[in-house]
Amino acid sequence: MTKLRVGVIGTGSIAGCHLDAYLDNPDVDLVAVCDMNLERAKNVADRYHAQRAYGEVDEMLADPEIDAVSICTWNNTHAEFAIKAIEAGKHVLVEKPLSRTYAEAQAVEKAVAGSDRVLQVGFVRRHSPNCQVLKSFIDEGELGEIYYAKASCIRRMGNPGGWFADKEISGGGPLIDIGVHVIDLCWYLMGSPKAVSVSANAYNKLGNRSHIKTMPRYRAADYDPEKNSVEDMVNALVRFENGASLLLETSYSLHAPKDNLSVSVYGDKGGADLEPGLMIATEKHQTILNVTPQLASSTFQLKEGFQNEIDNFVAACRGEAEGLSPAWHGAEIMKIMDAIYASAESGREVSLV
């Protein structure tokens, strides 16, 4: 079978993770990269030995020698570029979040439904071995019925600046940027239940903390400390149709003594911490047991996660595997996040039925 010919749209910070993984996949030919900053695109094309560098997305999508694209641009472009790419006959891997709003996500879903192309959402943490092992235990019924999940994704050092801090471009702050990962992990492990109501709070108390110079932070390719129109902290309670619930907290800036990333799910036969390290709790012979699956790493590893995500996408495009994160999953997560913002805005519970 011939190689999948790939183009990468957006050549900023996260694009490197996609490009490294494409280069390490023997079934891929990296054809082109594209960025509205053409200089950046050219430099990245040189570094990764891509044949072409484009400054315009439409030009890249018109390239008949490209079968599939990764979309690694700002959130305000995700839905538009994904739809255009599908219409141009390309398979699509679009970075998280799928879009800025649920309405945009529904438009993507519609475009995908009317085509025979693959669209995958970049929920990279699903592809981590700790998540896949836990998912297989859950699918075999080892935890019983999952009725509660809890996730915390706390950064304390401030937002990544630039477009991440501009609500019009990003769609929101830590919720849509980093909270999205842990909401998705819980929802995926819970078996993709339908959300029925959301109660949430959003705060903007500490701002972007750009005055703090002593700690490193994730930065947009174009960091600009002047921009800051997004929330810095969100908490939320999501109820699902099957009676299960999810408790979430996420921040860019918080007076917390340390960053935290934790994800747990609890069922009537067992529970598990996925992060900060996979461990399963259950009981046997009137005794509580903590069981630790032995993995090369019990926690998410960036390089491994992206390699698995890209390998899964490439295999799905070639018809050799089922993609792990279809468009409707991305849309359901957007529906929950839209409701979280709406509840925080109104100060009331939002019903989704």
Ligand SMILES: NC(=O)c1ccc[n+]([C@@H]2O[C@H](COP(=O)([O-])OP(=O)(O)OC[C@H]3O[C@@H](n4cnc5c(N)ncnc54)[C@H](O)[C@@H]3O)[C@@H](O)[C@H]2O)c1
């Ligand atoms: N999966 C993850 O863990 C993860 C981590 C970080 C970022 N991301 C996602 O990746 C995306 C990019 O984030 P980043 O940190 O790389 O941002 P970035 O600002 O570093 O890079 C984005 C690039 O997109 C380019 N771009 C923006 N709009 C464009 C347009 N209309 N046409 C062409 N190029 C355009 C910019 O010039 C820039 O080079 C975001 O959606 C973000 O949510 C995902």
